[in-house]
Amino acid sequence: MxxxxxxxxxxxxxxxxxxxxxxxxxxxxxxxxxxxxxxxxxxxxxxxxxxxxxxxxxxxxxxxxxxxxxxxxxxxxxxxxxxxxxxxxxxxxxxxxxxxxxxxxxxxxxxxxxxxxxxxxxxxxxxxIDQQLRSERDERVTQQVEANKQLMRNLAHEIKNPLGGIRGAAQLLEFELPEKGLREYTQVIIKESDRLQTLVDRLLAPHRKAHVIESFNVHEALERVRSLVLAEFPKGLRIIRNYDTSLPDIMGDREQLIQATLNIVHNAAQALSEEISRGVAQIELKTRVARSVTIAKHRYKLAMDLHVIDNGPGIPEEIIERIFFPLVSGREGGSGLGLTLAQTFVQQHQGFIACDSRPGRTDFHIQIPYRRQEKTS
Missing domain, CATH: 3.30.450.20 (PAS domain)
Known part of the structure; x- marks a missing residue:
């Protein structure tokens, strides 16, 4: 030849x-x-x-x-x-x-x-050489995440019932109190019960909502995410588009994938607070087509590659292996649910999500296979 x-x-x-x-x-x-x-x-x-x-x-x-x-x-x-x-x-x-x-x-x-x-x-x-290691790691992480999700669902249900009783008792007690000044304490109980109820609802939400499948353009979804984040951070932050415009439409739940990406981009923007104050913060949204990929031991001819890359301080080493677990957060005041929900939504599309982080560069990588409509409905 x-x-x-x-x-x-x-x-x-x-x-x-x-x-x-x-x-x-x-x-x-x-x-x-x-x-x-x-x-x-x-x-x-x-x-x-x-x-x-x-x-x-x-x-x-x-x-x-x-x-x-x-x-x-x-x-x-x-x-x-x-x-x-x-x-x-x-x-x-x-x-x-x-x-x-x-x-x-x-x-x-x-x-x-x-x-x-x-x-x-x-x-x-x-x-x-990390391909096989990644496959083994993904399988291990999937098992760990599934066990954690099951634990959190069970825990949420166990919390939900007594929480309603506590809130109801506090309301009844408030009506019986002789001094209005004492109602400050019952209000603390009611408000904290409501906060915990909201947390429980967020833990259960991904498993309640029906999975709506449709064909959509991923770049239109990313543009919505971009506009939402820039509306909240209008100064000091650049969100760079690095799109492969030849990407075909993807079959999936549009709102779930928007929410998953929004959680990641929003987290990145919050982590860039120092860079934003100096006017040097940037987040890159990069899309590509991946060919012949293996996800959770299944082979796919084509997949959508999405990278969310920021130039922030990086994720602390002590939590990098646990960032997708529920209630783990590297930010003070964070709920630790944003990345958990993102992973849940991505996995419901037979995809995977991973993170590579070092000071100055954090890269969240989402890969979702292209599948025929009849297989996703």
Missing amino acids: SAGLLRNSFKGAASAAPFFPTLLDQMPNAIVVFEAENQQLVYVNPAAESALDLSRKSLEGQSVFDLFGDNNALNSMISEVKQGHVLAQRQEMVLHSLPGSIHQDSIPAHVVIAALEDPALIMMEWFP
């Missing part, structure tokens, strides 16, 4: 593309094929486009060096395969990008370099 035929895949000539690239298009791992002599790319599969967050068109004419810099370990692997010492080599490494290069991320990955039938071509395959 010649480099010329493979290069047709860059130009979108599907009819000219041979069987080999067509087969690689279906592979879940990122794969590129490049010329052995100058490392110039001649083929990129959809999974690699997604991993690099770049299109085939923007990758045309680039080389492996342009993507990952002068990586000694990678160069050594390529050299060994190029010289025919081995047919394939595999190694775990961090794929760094050059400063100012077209690809801006660093990827801890398991990398495979392999020879092809045509000695002028070499194939590179990689997948994040």
